[in-house]
Amino acid sequence: MSKVIIIGAGGVGNVVAHKCAQSPTIFNEIVLASRTLKKCEAIAQTVKEKTGQVIRTTQIDADDVQATTDLLKKEKPELLINVALPYQDLTLMDACLNAGVHYLDTANYEPPEEAKFEYKWQWAYQERFEQAGLTALLGSGFDPGVTNVFCAYAQKHLFDHIETIDILDANAGDHGYPFATNFNPEINIREITQNGRYWENDQWIEVEPMSVHQKYDFPVVGKQDAYLLYHEELESLSKNIPNLKRIRFWMTFSEKYLTHLRVLENVGMTSIQPIEIHGQSIQPIEFLKKVLPDPASLGERTKGKTCIGCDITGIKDGQKKRSFIYNVCDHQSCYKEVLSQAISYTTGVPARIGAEMIVSDQWKTPGVWNMEQMDPDPFMAALNQYGLPWKIIDLPLN
Ligand code: NDP
Numbered sequence: 001m002s003k004v005i006i007i008g009a010g011g012v013g014n015v016v017a018h019k020c021a022q023s024p025t026i027f028n029e030i031v032l033a034s035r036t037l038k039k040c041e042a043i044a045q046t047v048k049e050k051t052g053q054v055i056r057t058t059q060i061d062a063d064d065v066q067a068t069t070d071l072l073k074k075e076k077p078e079l080l081i082n083v084a085l086p087y088q089d090l091t092l093m094d095a096c097l098n099a100g101v102h103y104l105d106t107a108n109y110e111p112p113e114e115a116k117f118e119y120k121w122q123w124a125y126q127e128r129f130e131q132a133g134l135t136a137l138l139g140s141g142f143d144p145g146v147t148n149v150f151c152a153y154a155q156k157h158l159f160d161h162i163e164t165i166d167i168l169d170a171n172a173g174d175h176g177y178p179f180a181t182n183f184n185p186e187i188n189i190r191e192i193t194q195n196g197r198y199w200e201n202d203q204w205i206e207v208e209p210m211s212v213h214q215k216y217d218f219p220v221v222g223k224q225d226a227y228l229l230y231h232e233e234l235e236s237l238s239k240n241i242p243n244l245k246r247i248r249f250w251m252t253f254s255e256k257y258l259t260h261l262r263v264l265e266n267v268g269m270t271s272i273q274p275i276e277i278h279g280q281s282i283q284p285i286e287f288l289k290k291v292l293p294d295p296a297s298l299g300e301r302t303k304g305k306t307c308i309g310c311d312i313t314g315i316k317d318g319q320k321k322r323s324f325i326y327n328v329c330d331h332q333s334c335y336k337e338v339l340s341q342a343i344s345y346t347t348g349v350p351a352r353i354g355a356e357m358i359v360s361d362q363w364k365t366p367g368v369w370n371m372e373q374m375d376p377d378p379f380m381a382a383l384n385q386y387g388l389p390w391k392i393i394d395l396p397l398n
Contacts, residue, residue, distance in 0.1 A: 015348025
């Protein structure tokens with residue numbers, strides 16, 4: 001039985017709190033801390049109503065290493081689950097090292113002043129975590145997260161060696177708004193307005209944002225327009241899957257979504273360059289976030305399903321083969337269970353499972369790790385048990 005502290009009371013924090021509270025024999029004490037106390041209290045209230053479990057709440061500014069260290073030293077959790085924003089990754093890793101607490105997150109570090117996410121800043125903590133005897137598990141959401149574990153599973157059980165990986169993320173849900181993002185708008189828009197990038201024959205190839213697309217026929221949700229994006233798991237998987245020839249990431253968007261995004265970009269609303277208004281310096285994208293619907297409020301309105309998976313080709317027993325490993329998740333079922341849409345659910349459940357992997361010692365290994373570096377089997381079993389069942393189908397070779 002373990003005590004955990006969850007940092008961040010947004011859409012994903014809500015799911016992690018509910019899912020941990022559903023397993024009191026594993027997570028016997030839960031503290032939820034975030035910048036805005038009343039958001040923690042609202043989540044604690046629904047957790048109490050849904051599971052009967054009491055979780056404690058407290059206010060914290062996770063940018064403040066000293067304050068977070070003090071909180072961790074006072075609470076003495078075994079693990080910190082970081083579901084605040086990518087900007088807080090390094091300060092929270094520092095606080096974990098100061099207080100001797102294991103660490104898990106769902107997104108890699110991104111400097112607030114530069115729309116650039118990379119693992120180099122977090123990988124630089126490898127020695128410090130190793131020497132402290134602490135585990136840091138990076139990217140334990142769906143993508144990154146489950147997609148990395150799907151690749152590790154394919155490597156272990158389905159192929160003698162993998163040649164290509166296409167990660168495909170389809171959200172065929174509809175929330176009824178003309179434009180809204182399914183998770184933190186600032187992080188989401190920063191991600192998709194960057195150049196696309198993929199890895200082939202040992203080099204990175206860069207393309208204009210949203211310039212490469214395909215119609216992909218997904219199980220259950222059918223044909224969707226999928227656009228090539230750069231996504232953080234490409235960086236670690238291209239290093240950790242041996243002999244890989246190519247890896248790409250695709251996400252589906254509707255024409256309506258892309259038209260809104262184009263207009264917002266053209267008028268400067270997605271910019272992170274600060275502007276002055278009434279003596280206040282703000283990034284236009286921060287303002288945009290304030291006027292868009294809160295992703296945490298989309299749950300009740302969102303209908304339809306997501307399908308996220310890995311389309312993998314490679315060699316098995318001398319034969320070329322192609323398999324798709326995937327999960328389908330229903331927005332309304334998620335709402336019924338934890339008052340959330342499927343995007344937060346598919347991130348929060350893997351964070352809860354990653355937490356169990358660490359506190360149960362199955363993945364407790366001092367150092368800083370990406371998900372595919374761990375044994376996929378216990379994680380894959382837990383996905384079926386805790387709400388994200390997966391399937392494998394064989395596909396015709398292209
Ligand atoms: P939200 O914006 O809904 O929630 C973020 C929460 O973090 C808010 O409660 C916010 O507080 C809090 N927070 C922000 N800054 C601080 C700070 N300095 N100190 C303390 N708390 C802070 O985001 P989501 O829940 O949608 O996403 C959470 C994380 O999950 C993000 O890192 C996102 O990138 C990641 N993610 C990962 C996915 C994956 O599959 N791997 C998919 C989707 C998301 P306040 O309420 O005051 O704003």
